[in-house]
Amino acid sequence: MEYLLHLAILFSIYAILGLSLNLIVGYTGLLSVTHAAFYGIGAYATALLLIKTDIGFLMSGLIGIILAAIIAFLIGMVLSKFDGDYYALGSMGFCIIAFSVFLNWQDLTRGPLGLPGIPKPEIFGIEFSTSALFVILAAVILIAIYFACRCIANSSFGRVLKTIREDEQAIQVFGYSTLYFKLTVFVISAMMAAVAGSLFAAYITYIDPSTFTILESVFVLAIVILGGLANLRGSLLGALLLIMLPEILRFVGFPGEIAGQMRELTYGAMLIALMLWRPQGLIGEYKL
């Protein structure tokens, strides 16, 4: 049971990351790989504040979200001037810089040693110290994020995001400042990623830079693409599949000495097959 609850919590965290990245990649059509950076900013801010102060989980998480928003605003000002491959390359650069900061600002982050002993969250006197309680917290936050993303996607703001994806110059003809829309969605998405980071830090109780590498961004991107671009339920499905698939493969019965490698191989082959079969993802509305 504990194992299933653990998977449910991981699913919630990655679903939040997938939903928020879908706003940028799926709805706006900008191939961003910055998500691990904002995930890390949220995680580190929350962890440091929980360890070093007694302001509590909510306030620590809020500060992490605000910090992510400020950094996203500054980075987004630069990234929003790009599109296509240049946007992807620029976002990759930022992700690498963020990882270097987590790794090398040893006075603050303890570098590769990481931050152990992060207290479990306590909200309104309830301590979410067990997996059963934590899964409730994660699920509530996931539902809130899902509905926030749905509101954005179905609003006139979301409609403009889709038109930017379709034809950015054509939308400018009507007087829209695409920079404003690209920047706004980038900041909102970064804030949501920071929420996932806060949850992760408080759940695992230990973080180090290895969790926030560019590979993590690629993993979240895979969730979005596999589940379906510009479809929020697709992000939930993508997170469910990519979290559960490696776990299911544990029970396939590969010989013990090569089980790990076989699982990785099967997992990769299944992803390639899926992309060949449905390049727009399982329930996507658009393909890159």
Add this chain to the structure above:
Amino acid sequence: MNTDKEKLLQLKGVSVQYGGVHALDTVSVSLDEGEVVALMGPNGAGKSTILKAIFGLAPLHTGRVLWYERPFTPVPHEVVRNGIAFVPQGRRVFTTLSVEENLEIGGYGIRDEKELKKRIESVMDMFPALKQKRKTLSGTLSGGQQQMLAIARGLMIDPKVLLLDEPSLGLAPKVVKEVFKKIAEINKNRKTAIMIVEHNIQSLLSVAHRGYVLDKGRIVAEDEAEKLTSSGILERVFTGRL
């Protein structure tokens, strides 16, 4: 039409360069209120670049754009605020949005929801075919319907000036006739001044009051539409005998 009264829109001595190549070379054009002006010339003459320069989509190397004789910096949101709408080449409707949503996009800047709905109904009254398909995804419309939608979307801001780039591109002759009939209607009923770039010279001159003939980024002739037709300049420019 081209009198000494205050001009609505003017380009004065405008040059546009793309990587050192002159797309426009000190070009001056003007548009009066309620007028339809045609921009004609072979491929690469710079016709579409004039419309893009007005809209700030092509950077000016030299020259100025004037609105009611006053210079303004051509950036899209400023141009739209002045009441200039642009219907770009190739229609460029948003295929994943419905007809109604495309029109809502065109009404950017209309803050009042009731006014927005009123405008949508008003332009749909002009294009009954769109009214029947208001919830249909615009990607599933025919080429002619998409062109009508592109024009209707441009009319959402109730513009003083409508810039049309190749409205007949890729359309069947019967549909082209319909499109030009609508353009004439817009000019007559709404008093919208229109500047059109078009290859279909016959259709174009049937609605235009005045025209400019361009070749290699320069204006080689300017006159009333009828006089341009009878002067033979168009044949000379299009056959390269200028």
